[in-house]
Amino acid sequence: MGFLNKLGIGIGAQTAREGARPLAGEQSVHKGNGSVVAVGTNRPPESQETTRGSNGLKEFLWNLDGLGRGTLLDLGPAWQTTLTFFIERGFRVTSDDILRDWSQFLAEEDAKAKAKENVTAEDYAERTPETRAKRFLEENLQYPAASFDALLLWDVIDYLEPSLAKLMIGQLTDLLRPGGVVFAMFHSKKPAGFQRYRVADTTTLQVLSAKTIFPAQKVYQNREIQDLFGRFRTMKSFVGRDQLRETLFIK
Amino acid sequence: MWRKEDGRPQNPNEISTGPVNSTTSPALGPANSKQLSSVPTSSNSVASLSPGIRIKGEITGSEDLFIDGNVEGKVTFHNAVLTVGPNASVKADINAREIVVRGRVEGRLDGTERVQIGSTAKVNGDIRSQRIAIEDGAEYRGKVEAGKAPSRPADNSPAKKFDNAKPMDADANLEKPAPGAAVAGAD
Numbered sequence: 395m396g397f398l399n400k401l402g403i404g405i406g407a408q409t410a411r412e413g414a415r416p417l418a419g420e421q422s423v424h425k426g427n428g429s430v431v432a433v434g435t436n437r438p439p440e441s442q443e444t445t446r447g448s449n450g451l452k453e454f455l456w457n458l459d460g461l462g463r464g465t466l467l468d469l470g471p472a473w474q475t476t477l478t479f480f481i482e483r484g485f486r487v488t489s490d491d492i493l494r495d496w497s498q499f500l501a502e503e504d505a506k507a508k509a510k511e512n513v514t515a516e517d518y519a520e521r522t523p524e525t526r527a528k529r530f531l532e533e534n535l536q537y538p539a540a541s542f543d544a545l546l547l548w549d550v551i552d553y554l555e556p557s558l559a560k561l562m563i564g565q566l567t568d569l570l571r572p573g574g575v576v577f578a579m580f581h582s583k584k585p586a587g588f589q590r591y592r593v594a595d596t597t598t599l600q601v602l603s604a605k606t607i608f609p610a611q612k613v614y615q616n617r618e619i620q621d622l623f624g625r626f627r628t629m630k631s632f633v634g635r636d637q638l639r640e641t642l643f644i645k
Numbered sequence: 646m647w648r649k650e651d652g653r654p655q656n657p658n659e660i661s662t663g664p665v666n667s668t669t670s671p672a673l674g675p676a677n678s679k680q681l682s683s684v685p686t687s688s689n690s691v692a693s694l695s696p697g698i699r700i701k702g703e704i705t706g707s708e709d710l711f712i713d714g715n716v717e718g719k720v721t722f723h724n725a726v727l728t729v730g731p732n733a734s735v736k737a738d739i740n741a742r743e744i745v746v747r748g749r750v751e752g753r754l755d756g757t758e759r760v761q762i763g764s765t766a767k768v769n770g771d772i773r774s775q776r777i778a779i780e781d782g783a784e785y786r787g788k789v790e791a792g793k794a795p796s797r798p799a800d801n802s803p804a805k806k807f808d809n810a811k812p813m814d815a816d817a818n819l820e821k822p823a824p825g826a827a828v829a830g831a832d
Binding site (some may be wrong): 462463464465472474477480481484485486487488489490491494543 | 776777778779785786788789790791792793794795
């Protein structure tokens with residue numbers, strides 16, 4: 395734990411300093427009170443850091459126990475703590491901040507649309523959510539099929555357009571090996587803010603308030619979640635007091 | 646813990662060159678041999694590209710290099726430590742045994758053993774290495790691939806844990822807190 399505390403450094407959408415405060419030890423809840431200092435002019439707003447016990451993470455790790463050298467895809471920002479945690483357990487970790495990529499993709503699409511003077515019917519067809527989602531996935535998440543044993547999906551799905559969420563889960567399913575495990579979270583109501591997650595220890599997640607990239611797009615009901623992950627054979631959920639459902643899917 | 650750079654900022658130089666090999670020349674051509682007088686020459690010192698030096702092309706070598714100038718192209722130091730200093734601006738894919746970044750890099754970082762992103766670093770590109778360290782304050786955008794490549798028996802997949810797993814529709818745990826599943830979330 396102490397070692398991880400020292401490495402409590404985050405990166406990705408914000409500067410690493412955002413996650414630089416030490417962990418909260420064994421306390422179940424900790425409100426970060428240190429100010430966030432960033433390099434450069436784009437200083438992010440102060441973030442609040444909390445920790446939450448996570449039965450979903452515990453179960454996720456139990457399922458991966460004994461795997462030996464596995465491969466993990468983390469669809470959040472690359473955090474030093476999360477990287478170190480899994481690398482020390484023999485995993486090869488790939489961090490791919492998919493929300494950041496999607497944000498960048500949308501910004502580029504908007505810029506292209508604005509630059510175009512004569513908009514045709516074909517252009518409109520290219521801008522439907524479905525075609526946009528397809529184009530995005532043709533450029534992203536391009537990994538060999540069945541190349542990952544585990545996937546940290548966090549609450550990404552809640553923030554994606556439903557058409558993209560559906561296509562992306564299909565693509566992610568292909569990336570997982572048979573028996574591969576997904577750790578996802580779903581909000582029971584639309585969250586007011588935007589949060590990032592990183593692994594503190596085997597049963598604890600650090601939750602960091604972050605600058606909103608997107609508002610939550612949809613609150614998924616159980617049946618919708620089951621439909622989305624229809625190619626998975628097992629699903630197990632843990633509901634927290636904060637109404638965040640931690641869910642494990644097993645391919 | 647981290648290697649300290651022996652090569653410190655030198656007199657500003659600007660050169661344009663093709664591939665440079667640090668084993669034969671510390672990034673300066675014969676025409677610039679005057680400036681070499683201020684470059685460390687002992688066997689223990691690190692070859693360096695000072696602030697103000699601009700290189701377009703490919704840099705390869707087998708000894709450690711400290712870059713504090715501008716580089717555009719490709720940097721390959723398979724068995725050496727490549728340090729990008731705080732004044733450096735590098736637009737290149739970097740391949741080295743160990744990469745330390747304290748300046749600005751735009752390109753892919755491929756460190757066979759280790760990549761360290763310092764607190765003053767600004768990196769835009771994917772990183773791949775066995776070990777990665779990111780210091781407080783670093784700015785980074787891109788994908789990260791860290792850890793040793795998996796080499797496990799084919800039958801040692803997580804699937805073995807789920808031989809007795811129930812089908813999804815039959816899972817009674819759905820949306821019901823499992824025993825002991827209460828999460829100590831934020832109040």
